[in-house]
Amino acid sequence: MKKTLITFLFGVFTFGFISSASADSIELKLATFEPPKAFIASKILAAWADKVNNCSAGAVNVKMYAGGVLGSPPKQYDIVTSGVADISWTVLGYIGGQFPLSSVIELPFLTKTSRAGSTALNTLFNEGYLDKEMAGIKVIGLHSNPGYQIHMKSEKVVNPSDFKGKKMRVPSKIAGTILKTLGATGVKVPAPGTSEALNKGVIDGTPFPYTAVGSFRLFNVTKYHTEVNITNATFGLIMNEDKYNGLDASAKSCVDKYSGHAFGDWASSLIDNQNAKMKNEISKLADHEIIIAPDSVIAEYKKILAPIETDWLAEMEGKGLDGSAVLKRARQIITAIEG
Numbered sequence: 001m002k003k004t005l006i007t008f009l010f011g012v013f014t015f016g017f018i019s020s021a022s023a024d025s026i027e028l029k030l031a032t033f034e035p036p037k038a039f040i041a042s043k044i045l046a047a048w049a050d051k052v053n054n055c056s057a058g059a060v061n062v063k064m065y066a067g068g069v070l071g072s073p074p075k076q077y078d079i080v081t082s083g084v085a086d087i088s089w090t091v092l093g094y095i096g097g098q099f100p101l102s103s104v105i106e107l108p109f110l111t112k113t114s115r116a117g118s119t120a121l122n123t124l125f126n127e128g129y130l131d132k133e134m135a136g137i138k139v140i141g142l143h144s145n146p147g148y149q150i151h152m153k154s155e156k157v158v159n160p161s162d163f164k165g166k167k168m169r170v171p172s173k174i175a176g177t178i179l180k181t182l183g184a185t186g187v188k189v190p191a192p193g194t195s196e197a198l199n200k201g202v203i204d205g206t207p208f209p210y211t212a213v214g215s216f217r218l219f220n221v222t223k224y225h226t227e228v229n230i231t232n233a234t235f236g237l238i239m240n241e242d243k244y245n246g247l248d249a250s251a252k253s254c255v256d257k258y259s260g261h262a263f264g265d266w267a268s269s270l271i272d273n274q275n276a277k278m279k280n281e282i283s284k285l286a287d288h289e290i291i292i293a294p295d296s297v298i299a300e301y302k303k304i305l306a307p308i309e310t311d312w313l314a315e316m317e318g319k320g321l322d323g324s325a326v327l328k329r330a331r332q333i334i335t336a337i338e339g
Contacts, residue, residue: 026251027061028052028243031076031085033068033192038215039274041066044267045089048237048258055254060247062087073190077238080137086243087140091191092234093172099133100319101326102234105144106174107312108305109298110330112229114209114275116337117144118268120330121234122261129326138239140255141263145209146275147229148175152205153198156224158291160304169194169206175231177308179207195221207231210278211271225282226291228301237263 030049034041041064049062071079076090077098092099093106102121104110111117121142124130148171150157157163164183170176176186189197191212197203198221205222207230213219244255258266282288293301309327316323 025058025061026247027063028086028239029070029084030062030064031070031079031088032064032066033071033073033076033190034066034089034215035192036064036066038066039211039271040089040215043270043274045237048263048267051258052254055257056251060251060254068192073192077137080238080240083240083243085240087237087239089235089237091171092236093174096173099130099234099236100316101130101133101321101323102142102236103172103174104312104323104326104330105232105234106172107309107327108178108231109147109229109302111144111232111334112147112338114144114146114268114271115265116334117146117232117234118142118264119261119337120144120333122264123333124326124329126260127329129322129329132321136241138241138244140237140239140259141267142237143235143264143267143271145211145233145235146272148207148209148231148233150205150224150226150228150230151208151213151218151222152224152226153203153222154224155204156289156291157205157226158293159297160301166204167202169197169203171207171233172231174308174312175207175233177311178231178305181305181308191216194218198222209271210275210282213282214274214278219282219285219288223287224289224291226293228293228298230301230305 030045032041032045036042046064049064052060052062065085070085073091074094076088077095079085080088092102105117105121121144125134125139125142157166160182163179166184167187168179168184169189170179170186179186187203189203194206195217198218213222244252279290283290313323313327
């Protein structure tokens with residue numbers, strides 16, 4: 001009887017200890033609209049969560065909520081500031097007007113690689129250029145995609161005139177201006193809905209990096225892939241500022257350890273490698289064609305699209321922002337990396 005009682009009390013004590021340890025673990029909800037098996041969700045966000053969790057030895061439990069269960073793509077910023085999610089991976093261009101200077105990376109032909117764009121963004125942030133638009137959130141890290149190529153369902157586009165009359169998915173304000181300037185009709189479609197929109201004929205094509213062809217299952221709904229590096233996109237891994245400030249020093253150090261350039265350099269390396277891998281896989285498909293636009297055609301694109309940069313600078317000036325300094329600094333960083 002005594003042995004049974006001791007065993008029972010030990011079990012109660014052990015259960016109570018485990019429950020207490022579990023209760024002390026802080027859960028951080030990490031939201032993304034990407035499907036759970038998509039590249040960014042599975043290889044970057046889940047891996048980042050594991051890094052923080054392992055660093056904290058169980059004190060922090062970053063739990064990912066993928067597939068937009070906590071909010072649609074345009075709501076990823078709002079769900080963090082409102083506290084629905086603690087952390088979110090968001091496309092800054094989806095949030096109209098909130099991040100005007102960060103959109104510099106989206107200007108035509110500015111960058112070809114995620115590494116260059118991501119380094120530029122995190123450097124601009126660290127040097128204070130983005131302080132105003134990033135106020136009120138904890139910025140864990142910023143990154144860009146590789147340059148966007150044009151992926152078409154059934155009609156190839158090579159020359160600027162080929163865009164006339166085409167229905168194209170618009171991933172951002174600047175991309176919409178680019179496509180309109182080329183004579184295309186822009187259609188707003190969230191990234192996860194691209195395959196369905198192509199399949200139903202809602203759009204004829206989309207600007208995207210090669211990584212997205214795999215993440216959003218575009219193999220069966222695209223055929224022609226034209227390399228022009230026509231735009232890009234900016235992304236932020238952001239955190240609710242109050243939630244971050246409420247963490248103890250140890251938990252903060254684990255988040256900080258994998259923030260800033262540490263996040264951007266690591267993520268962009270994975271993204272660029274995946275982009276090259278997806279391009280290689282597409283090149284092996286018998287019914288797909290990768291088209292490399294010749295230099296003379298790229299020069300034509302640059303001439304037609306040159307006013308977009310001028311207009312962007314004027315827009316920043318109208319907002320009281322030093323777009324010229326941001327663009328100059330971004331170019332310095334990108335040129336140092338890409339040449």
